[in-house]
Amino acid sequence: MSLFKVFDVAGTAMNAQSVRMNVTASNLANAGSVSGDADNVYRARHPVFASFGDTLAEQTGVSGVKLNGVIESNAPLQVHYRPDHPDADEDGNVYVSNVNTIEEMVNMMSASRSYQNNVEMINTTKDLLLQTLSLGR
Amino acid sequence: MKTNLFANHEQALKFRALRNQVLSSNIANADTPNYKARDIDFGSALEKAQGGALSITKTSDLHQSSWNTNRLGAQVKYRVPMQPTLDGNTVETDVEQAAFAENAVQYRATLAFLDGQIRTLRYALKGGD
Numbered sequence: 001m002s003l004f005k006v007f008d009v010a011g012t013a014m015n016a017q018s019v020r021m022n023v024t025a026s027n028l029a030n031a032g033s034v035s036g037d038a039d040n041v042y043r044a045r046h047p048v049f050a051s052f053g054d055t056l057a058e059q060t061g062v063s064g065v066k067l068n069g070v071i072e073s074n075a076p077l078q079v080h081y082r083p084d085h086p087d088a089d090e091d092g093n094v095y096v097s098n099v100n101t102i103e104e105m106v107n108m109m110s111a112s113r114s115y116q117n118n119v120e121m122i123n124t125t126k127d128l129l130l131q132t133l134s135l136g137r
Numbered sequence: 138m139k140t141n142l143f144a145n146h147e148q149a150l151k152f153r154a155l156r157n158q159v160l161s162s163n164i165a166n167a168d169t170p171n172y173k174a175r176d177i178d179f180g181s182a183l184e185k186a187q188g189g190a191l192s193i194t195k196t197s198d199l200h201q202s203s204w205n206t207n208r209l210g211a212q213v214k215y216r217v218p219m220q221p222t223l224d225g226n227t228v229e230t231d232v233e234q235a236a237f238a239e240n241a242v243q244y245r246a247t248l249a250f251l252d253g254q255i256r257t258l259r260y261a262l263k264g265g266d
């Protein structure tokens with residue numbers, strides 16, 4: 001029964017979106033964290049999605065979502081001159097993480113909407129399957 | 138009567154189930170870079186279901202019947218997006234959602250047709266009521 005595959009596909013997508021949500025939470029939690037060492041500052045992380053499964057040539061057209069790792073953003077760090085900061089380097093500079101709060105909020109909303117879409121998809125397909133099971137009763 | 142009982146509804150149900158799968162892949166991959174949205178061409182599926190031009194003629198019982206991976210021989214095609222995206226993804230979530238909802242309703246309609254046929258048959262078997 002091909003309808004069952006929808007659960008797998010939606011499941012992989014929900015997993016991917018929840019990883020995205022976790023990463024966003026981590027980014028928001030660490031937004032504004034500072035360090036005196038540019039190499040030790042928290043850098044924004046982003047999950048990389050990829051689709052997997054059947055190719056178009058196989059004609060089934062079904063593919064789930066997989067996570068191709070999490071990358072660190074290489075956006076420039078903000079350098080603040082704060083000589084009184086306990087973590088400041090010898091020049092009196094501290095480095096602030098490159099998390100873009102607005103971008104992260106948008107990411108969070110997008111992940112949440114996509115997750116909801118997948119839940120709806122599962123619900124609809126479940127209804128269809130149950131209706132099919134009661135065919136002819 | 139016997140062969141035509143469920144007419145093409147059985148094929149239609151398979152087609153709707155398959156399309157449901159393809160559309161769900163689209164919605165699942167709404168945020169995947171470079172994913173190209175797909176859909177099934179109803180015309181080609183219908184043609185195939187009606188024994189269209191592309192079916193194989195069997196000259197021996199040992200021959201396999203033409204069997205495509207999606208069993209319906211329906212062509213899966215890429216959707217042409219209405220708006221370009223930066224990441225190469227062509228899924229337009231609202232379009233896909235509308236198609237998904239439409240497909241679900243059509244699936245239910247086919248189920249209702251089948252249900253009606255089965256009811257008719259039972260009615261005839263029981264001799265009324």
